[in-house]
Amino acid sequence: MAVISLTSLVDAPLQRVFDLSRSIELHIISTGRTNEKAVEGVTGGLIGLGETVTWQAFHLFKQRRFTSKITAFDPPFYFRDEMQNGDFKKFEHDHFFKLVKGKTEMKDRVILESPFGLLGTIVTRLFLKRYITTLLLERCKIIRDYAETDKWKTILTDKNG
Template identity: 45%
Template sequence: MARFELTTGIAASPRRVFDVSLEVEVHTASMAGAAERAVGGVTSGRLALGDTVTWEARHFGLRWRMTSRITACEPPGYFVDEQVAGPFRRWHHAHHFAPDGRGGTVMRDVVDFAAPLGLLGALVERVALDRYMTRLIRVRNGHVKAVAEAS
C-alpha cells in the first residue's frame, strides 16, 4: 500500500476552500488533462456526506472508471472520499483544511491507496503510481487554489 501527503497554502478561508474542493465541476476542470468527467451518481454541484460519484478518465492511455463516496464530512475541517468500485484495491483520500493564521488555509491531502494484483500491483505502485498519483493531486490542488483565490 502506498501513502503520500501534500500541503497547499491557499489565500482563502477554510470554508471557501472546503466548499470549492467538493464541487464536481472544479474537480473535472482540474483533471481536464485526463478528460475526467462525472458519469454517475452526483454529476454536478457540491458533494455531501454519503454522496457517490462515478468518474471516468483516461490514465496511462486506458479509460478508467472509479466510483467514490464521501464517507466523512466535518465542514469546514475535513472530508474523506473512498473508492467503492474501481481500479484500486484501496483508495482513501482525506482532505484537511486548517486556518493558516493569516486569513488563509493550509490544505492537507492524505492519500492511501493500493493497486490490485498483489506483488505485481505493489511493484507498479512503487515504480509508477506513487509519482503519478502525487502529480495528479498536485495539479488538482493548483486548480482548487486558483478557483478559491479568484472569488
C-alpha cells in the same frame, strides 16, 4: 500500499476552500488532461456525506470508470472520499482544512493499494505513486487559483455553496 501527503497554503477563507475541494465542476476542470467526467451519482454541484460519484476518465492509456463515496464529513474541516469500485484495491483520500495565520491550510492524504500482490506493489512504488501525486498537485494548484481569485464565483453559486 503507498501514502501520499501534500500540504498547500491558500490565501482564501476556509469555507470557500472546503467547498471548492468538493465541487464536481472544479474536479472536472482540474482533471482536464485526463478528460474526467462525472457520469453517475452526483454529477454537479457540491458532493456531501454518503453521496457517490462515478467518474469516467482516460488514465494510463485506457478509459477507466470508478466510483467514490464521501464516507466522512466534518465541514469545513474535513472530508474523506473512498473508492467503492475501480482499478485500485484501496484508494482513500482524506482532505483536511484549517486556518493558519489568516490563510487556509489544505492537506491531502491518499492511501492507495494496487491489486495483484507483489507486482501491484512494485508498480505502485515505481509509477503509480508519482502519477497520482502529479494529479493531486495539479488539483491543488487549480483549487488555489480559483479560491484566491474571483474565479471561485463561477463555481460556488447560491445554489451550491
